[in-house]
Amino acid sequence: MAEAIRIGWRQYRLERRMFWRNPSAAFFNFALPLLFLALFGAIYAGDRENIDVLVPGIAGLSIVSTTFVALGHNLTFLREQGILKRLRGTPMPTGAYLAALAGHAVTNAVIQLGIVIVAGEVVFSVGWPRDWLQLGVFAAAGVTCFALLGVALVHAIPNADSAPAYVNAAFLPLIAISGVFYDAEEAPAALRDIAEALPLTHLIDGLSGAMVTGAAHWSDLVVVGIWTVGGAFLAIRGFSWEARRD
Amino acid sequence: MDAPAILVRDLHKSYGSVEAVRGIDFEVARGEVFGLLGPNGAGKTTTVEILEGYRARTSGIVSVLGHDPGRRPAELRRRVGIVLQSSAVYRHVSVRELLAHWAGLYPKPRDVDEVLELAGLTEQADVRTRKLSGGQLRRLDFALALVGDPELVFLDEPTTGFDPTARRAAWQTVRRLAELGKTVLLTTHYLDEAQALCDRVAIVKDGRVIATGAPAELDPGAARYRVAWRDSDGELHGRETADPTALLHQLTSEALAHGEPLRDLSVTRPTLEEVYLELVEADG
Numbered sequence: 127m128a129e130a131i132r133i134g135w136r137q138y139r140l141e142r143r144m145f146w147r148n149p150s151a152a153f154f155n156f157a158l159p160l161l162f163l164a165l166f167g168a169i170y171a172g173d174r175e176n177i178d179v180l181v182p183g184i185a186g187l188s189i190v191s192t193t194f195v196a197l198g199h200n201l202t203f204l205r206e207q208g209i210l211k212r213l214r215g216t217p218m219p220t221g222a223y224l225a226a227l228a229g230h231a232v233t234n235a236v237i238q239l240g241i242v243i244v245a246g247e248v249v250f251s252v253g254w255p256r257d258w259l260q261l262g263v264f265a266a267a268g269v270t271c272f273a274l275l276g277v278a279l280v281h282a283i284p285n286a287d288s289a290p291a292y293v294n295a296a297f298l299p300l301i302a303i304s305g306v307f308y309d310a311e312e313a314p315a316a317l318r319d320i321a322e323a324l325p326l327t328h329l330i331d332g333l334s335g336a337m338v339t340g341a342a343h344w345s346d347l348v349v350v351g352i353w354t355v356g357g358a359f360l361a362i363r364g365f366s367w368e369a370r371r372d
Numbered sequence: 373m374d375a376p377a378i379l380v381r382d383l384h385k386s387y388g389s390v391e392a393v394r395g396i397d398f399e400v401a402r403g404e405v406f407g408l409l410g411p412n413g414a415g416k417t418t419t420v421e422i423l424e425g426y427r428a429r430t431s432g433i434v435s436v437l438g439h440d441p442g443r444r445p446a447e448l449r450r451r452v453g454i455v456l457q458s459s460a461v462y463r464h465v466s467v468r469e470l471l472a473h474w475a476g477l478y479p480k481p482r483d484v485d486e487v488l489e490l491a492g493l494t495e496q497a498d499v500r501t502r503k504l505s506g507g508q509l510r511r512l513d514f515a516l517a518l519v520g521d522p523e524l525v526f527l528d529e530p531t532t533g534f535d536p537t538a539r540r541a542a543w544q545t546v547r548r549l550a551e552l553g554k555t556v557l558l559t560t561h562y563l564d565e566a567q568a569l570c571d572r573v574a575i576v577k578d579g580r581v582i583a584t585g586a587p588a589e590l591d592p593g594a595a596r597y598r599v600a601w602r603d604s605d606g607e608l609h610g611r612e613t614a615d616p617t618a619l620l621h622q623l624t625s626e627a628l629a630h631g632e633p634l635r636d637l638s639v640t641r642p643t644l645e646e647v648y649l650e651l652v653e654a655d656g
Contacts (some may be wrong), residue, residue: 136476140465146466208459215424215454216477216520322598368426 128321134222141230149364155196155234156241159188166307167250167348174228176308181246182334186326187266188238190297193231197276200325201227206286210367228273235269246337256340264332264342267350271325272358281364305330325353375438377402378423378523384431385418385579393431394579400525405546405556407566410576411652416559417457418574421471422558423460424454437524450479453517457528463502467493467512470501471519478520489514490548492541507538514545525549527558531565543568563648577652590647599623602635609631 145151163184170176204210213223246252253263283292303317304310304326310318321327328346334341378400385393393415400406408416421427422434425441425448434441439448461470475481488494491511496504504512512532517525527546531539546569549556555651560566566573567587574584583590597616601623602608613619616639627634 133477136473140462140469140473143469144462144464206455209462210460211426212456212459212516214426215449215452215456215477216474217449218477219446252652 130219134225136209137218137223137226138229142233143283145230145234151196154199155192156238159184159191159238160241160245162187162307163245177250178252178280178338179305179334180307181242181252183304183330183338185239185242185265185333185337186268186304186330187306188242188330189235189265190272190301190326192234192238193269194272194276194279195297196231196294197227197273198279198296199289201277201280202283202289203238203286205280205366206369208369211369214367225232230259231273232269235256235265243337253339254340257336257342260336260340261333264295264329264336264347264350267347267354268325268329268333271329271350271354271357274354276360278357278360278364280365281360284370288291300324300326303327323349325350328331339372375402376400376435377404377437377555378406379433379435380419380423381433383419383422383434384430385415385422385427386430389443392423392579393429396574396576396579398574398584400555400583402555403550404571405558405569406560407573408557408569408576409520409561409563409566409573409648410559411437411561411571414576415579416561417528420526420557420559422584424452424526425449445603448518450520451523453520453522453525454516455513455525455527455530457532459513461501461509461512461516464500466498466500467504467515468497470512472515473522474558475519480521481519482521484519487515487519491519507534507541507652510534510538510542511545514542518549522554524555524557527655529559529561531562539565575648575651582651596641598640599638601637604630604632606635608636 145155162181166180166184170180201210228371242372243255279292279296283289301307303313303321304324305313305321306326310321310327310330313321328349332346333344334348335346376399378398380396380398383393383396386393396415398408398417402455410416410421418427423436423441425444426514436449437451439445441448451535465473471484471487472644475484483496485497485588488497491514493508493511493515501512512617514530517527529651530546531542543565546556546558550569556569558565558569567649570584570587573590574581575590576582593644596612596614598612599619600608600610601617611619620639623634623637
């Protein structure tokens with residue numbers, strides 16, 4: 127066990143180092159959500175109600191982009207390039223490797239949430255989060271859920287070339303209907319119903335409750351939890367260390 | 373330490389209805405360089421990947437350093453080094469960083485600088501891996517497989533696609549592995565590679581071993597000679613015989629009696645290349 131922890135820690139540090147050396151990964155993880163925050167913040171300038179929706183929405187977006195999107199791209203690349211297969215031939219324990227990947231995603235999510243929270247207070251005056259405990263619980267639930275869904279998605283992606291198409295086909299509609307940029311309640315009924323069935327709306331509602339009102343509905347956790355269980359099932363069952371052979 | 377490093381008995385592997393491996397047997401002694409030689413699609417890679425623990429076998433007995441690779445024991449992965457047919461490495465790290473990271477995965481790694489030297493990468497130590505050439509990347513594959521100081525090294529087509537200089541360099545590395553006392557199992561479809569490197573080879577075709585032995589012994593043409601000559605009409609004749617003396621005597625006597633020269637007379641032994649092609653074709 128001590129050996130697995132030591133190796134997992136080494137792998138985590140390598141993942142961190144490689145992440146900062148790869149400008150495009152850093153951009154998609156950090157710059158894109160902040161760009162959206164700045165743009166929509168400017169559009170909604172002075173509009174308290176919409177700013178209060180936007181900041182937790184961008185917090186939710188940050189969680190999705192640092193877990194679901196990043197894992198969808200990276201794991202597909204690692205699998206198709208044969209890097210996962212190569213790792214599988216070493217004594218690295220599978221659990222240590224997956225823990226390192228998860229730790230890496232969590233670190234990015236935490237950094238990103240921190241930036242959004244500080245920007246929310248300093249730039250948009252939404253104030254500091256009302257309930258840190260609720261925030262922590264919802265953030266942890268969101269990271270777990272979307273990390274597992276990202277791993278599950280990798281199984282559906284047939285090759286490296288199609289990774290961006292698959293990831294964006296899931297990611298872009300999801301953020302469009304889930305109330306990242308506007309109050310999801312104002313969407314047409316049909317879209318709202320779809321969004322209600324998906325986890326991001328509930329994650330953002332929970333984050334919004336924790337950050338703005340201090341009264342998140344724990345019921346939102348249930349939907350996120352169901353998707354987490356489904357994601358875990360698909361992630362574990364479908365996980366492949368190797369590219370498919372023709 | 374008399375137990376073989378690798379033992380394979382009646383190995384079968386099917387993918388759906390396709391039988392890729394149909395009963396392969398061989399043994400590799402400790403310290404031996406053993407080659408699986410055969411054309412593409414013969415089942416070499418499937419066999420090696422079963423031994424490496426990447427694939428489950430359909431049936432048969434397999435033992436690698438006393439372990440069943442199908443169970444993927446951690447103990448076995450610590451003692452084995454693998455060079456895959458093709459797989460990339462992390463792009464945003466230097467050669468030395470990557471090797472140091474890999475060394476950290478093993479209980480008793482070799483010194484990183486020593487491995488760099490062994491693989492011929494000392495000058496590239498601080499270069500990012502994405503800037504390496506194809507040949508340098510292959511040397512990095514070797515280095516990554518060696519840094520854990522394995523007892524047994526798998527090399528799946530280690531020089532396919534190499535230019536002649538790069539091949540010689542790779543061969544040198546394999547020879548150094550042998551000198552270090554490592555057991556090596558390599559696959560190749562190059563006959564000269566098997567001849568240059570292997571103590572013994574198994575020729576594999578259509579999922580079966582059709583011949584096993586030292587490259588020199590594998591030569592069933594040892595008892596066969598090919599005699600060729602051109603007659604007075606200029607027509608080329610060739611005949612195979614176990615005893616060229618009698619045939620030559622007959623030919624030369626006739627030529628002398630008729631007063632005609634035996635043009636282009638030659639006596640040759642089949643090359644291993646010809647024997648290999650013959651084996652591979654005859655079996656089909």
